[in-house]
Amino acid sequence: MKIGFLALSGVRVVDPVLQTVGLNLPGFVERSKVIASLPSLGLLTLAALTPDEHEISYVEVPDVDTPEILARLPGPFDVVAISSFTAMIKEAYRLAARYRAAGTKVILGGLHVTLCPDEAAAHADAIVIGEGEPAWPRVLADLAAGRLQARYSSAAPYNLAEAPVPRFDLLEIAKYNRLTIQTARGCPWNCEFCAASVRLNPRYRTKPIANILAELHRIKELWPAPFIEFADDNTFADKRHGHALADALTGEHIRWFTETDISIADDPALLRKLQKSGCAQILIGLEDPEDGTDGMELRSNWKARQRSHYLEAIRRIQEHGITVNGCFVLGLDTHTEASFDRIWDFIQKSELYEIQLTILTPFPGTPLYDRLSREGRLLDPGGWEKCTLFDVMFQPRHLTVDTLRRGLLDLASKVYSAEFTEHRRRQFIRRKLAADRRAA
Numbered sequence: 218m219k220i221g222f223l224a225l226s227g228v229r230v231v232d233p234v235l236q237t238v239g240l241n242l243p244g245f246v247e248r249s250k251v252i253a254s255l256p257s258l259g260l261l262t263l264a265a266l267t268p269d270e271h272e273i274s275y276v277e278v279p280d281v282d283t284p285e286i287l288a289r290l291p292g293p294f295d296v297v298a299i300s301s302f303t304a305m306i307k308e309a310y311r312l313a314a315r316y317r318a319a320g321t322k323v324i325l326g327g328l329h330v331t332l333c334p335d336e337a338a339a340h341a342d343a344i345v346i347g348e349g350e351p352a353w354p355r356v357l358a359d360l361a362a363g364r365l366q367a368r369y370s371s372a373a374p375y376n377l378a379e380a381p382v383p384r385f386d387l388l389e390i391a392k393y394n395r396l397t398i399q400t401a402r403g404c405p406w407n408c409e410f411c412a413a414s415v416r417l418n419p420r421y422r423t424k425p426i427a428n429i430l431a432e433l434h435r436i437k438e439l440w441p442a443p444f445i446e447f448a449d450d451n452t453f454a455d456k457r458h459g460h461a462l463a464d465a466l467t468g469e470h471i472r473w474f475t476e477t478d479i480s481i482a483d484d485p486a487l488l489r490k491l492q493k494s495g496c497a498q499i500l501i502g503l504e505d506p507e508d509g510t511d512g513m514e515l516r517s518n519w520k521a522r523q524r525s526h527y528l529e530a531i532r533r534i535q536e537h538g539i540t541v542n543g544c545f546v547l548g549l550d551t552h553t554e555a556s557f558d559r560i561w562d563f564i565q566k567s568e569l570y571e572i573q574l575t576i577l578t579p580f581p582g583t584p585l586y587d588r589l590s591r592e593g594r595l596l597d598p599g600g601w602e603k604c605t606l607f608d609v610m611f612q613p614r615h616l617t618v619d620t621l622r623r624g625l626l627d628l629a630s631k632v633y634s635a636e637f638t639e640h641r642r643r644q645f646i647r648r649k650l651a652a653d654r655r656a657a
């Protein structure tokens with residue numbers, strides 16, 4: 218069979234003001250450029266599980282509604298596999314409809330399909346719920362035998378020791394400024410708003426170091442000194458695995474970025490290893506430095522218990538030469554008009570190198586979505602295109618929708634101003650040099 222793996226790429230925002238003003242702010246533009254060019258690791262993984270007898274291609278579709286796509290679909294293919302995030306699911310459905318009209322079988326999978334299977338099933342010949350690896354070989358075998366089922370699901374957690382090396386060779390490597398490797402799935406914490414891989418399968422699992430290195434070495438054959446982004450929700454939640462990973466990366470001569478939680482600051486030995494292994498930046502969800510995190514983490518209220526030592530933790534990590542990208546969520550139930558200034562004050566005090574500001578977003582299938590729905594606060598249920606982390610999709614408790622939008626824009630204009638960005642960069646270098654002098 219001729220199989221097309223279709224990735225909808227690029228970043229999204231619906232709000233026209235944010236599009237014109239917000240995305241022109243230097244920090245937004247910089248970050249968008251960096252991340253907009255990541256490939257779909259999910260599809261490259263499925264491609265690796267596709268037997269050689271099939272002819273496969275990986276295609277990125279930046280915008281489904283462009284004249285080129287409308288005039289001529291990539292292909293022809295017998296089957297297309299399309300991946301899904303919520304913000305672009307309607308584009309995925311439009312693309313699916315065009316292929317199905319042309320007689321191509323469409324298989325849909327990924328995060329949104331897992332979160333809203335009944336909706337997705339109406340747009341595909343088959344859907345895959347949950348992790349793709351266990352189901353994909355069955356889908357292909359059933360397709361070949363002419364007995365494709367409407368739904369496949371992977372109930373048991375996939376054993377990451379069996380993970381294949383994704384087909385990075387299908388990519389036009391020069392197009393990318395970083396490539397992804399997944400080292401863990403899920404997260405031990407259960408934040409009310411989280412719509413990442415914790416929703417595919419709730420158990421936290423790490424990938425054996427040998428598999429991670431095999432993936433890295435494959436990438437290095439194609440790109441000798443790559444920049445790697447770990448596509449994890451929480452890379453260093455398991456400290457033993459974290460130490461082993463940092464040891465394994467040392468000497469690989471790479472620079473890398475990942476997402477984890479603030480607890481790495483409590484492990485100075487790990488911080489030293491991260492520095493040695495080429496860690497450039499760690500992204501941490503701080504959400505709110507003072508209030509609003511109470512009750513956010515549903516397992517043990519873990520997040521609320523961390524915030525008293527945020528400042529000290531950021532300082533400790535950054536003194537190791539690792540920049541912290543601190544993420545703040547605006548529109549929490551405790552937020553009032555005063556919260557924007559309060560967060561701005563904290564950002565200035567924190568000396569964070571990088572900052573990410575997002576709006577609280579009720580992704581379908583999350584406890585947050587269910588709560589806001591029960592409370593009658595969803596503004597446009599089913600308006601999935603707004604699940605961008607920048608568009609306001611719900612009625613905030615103590616703010617109007619417009620005050621929240623304006624609050625994001627005002628705060629972003631201060632945080633991403635050329636002047637403050639330069640100040641943050643210099644401050645980081647100064648602190649690092651001072652820490653090095655103290656250590657010498």
Ligand code: B12
Pocket residue numbers: 224225226227228229230252253254255256257258259260262263298299300301302303304305324325326327328329345347348349350353397399411412413414417448449450451476580604605606607
């Ligand atoms: C890399 C990444 C991107 C890349 C994606 C490149 C691409 N085309 O896939 C880029 C930078 C383009 C991107 C963009 C966006 N992203 Co993003 N991104 C990530 C990130 C960091 C890693 C995702 C990843 O690689 N996971 C690893 C792979 C292996 O997992 P997977 O894709 O889920 O695939 C598995 C299964 O889902 C399944 N599967 C997946 N697809 C398919 C298809 C078929 C046919 C089958 C059978 C199975 C299957 O099998 C795979 C293996 O088990 C996550 C955060 C995180 N920590 O996970 C956010 C994340 C996925 N992004 C998110 C968001 C919100 C966005 C944006 C909307 C941001 C914006 N404002 O523009 C856009 C969406 C635009 C778009 N094009 O869809 C959210 C999505 C939540 C949701 N439920 O939709 C996440 C979870 C981050 C978060 N803060 O919540 N992102």
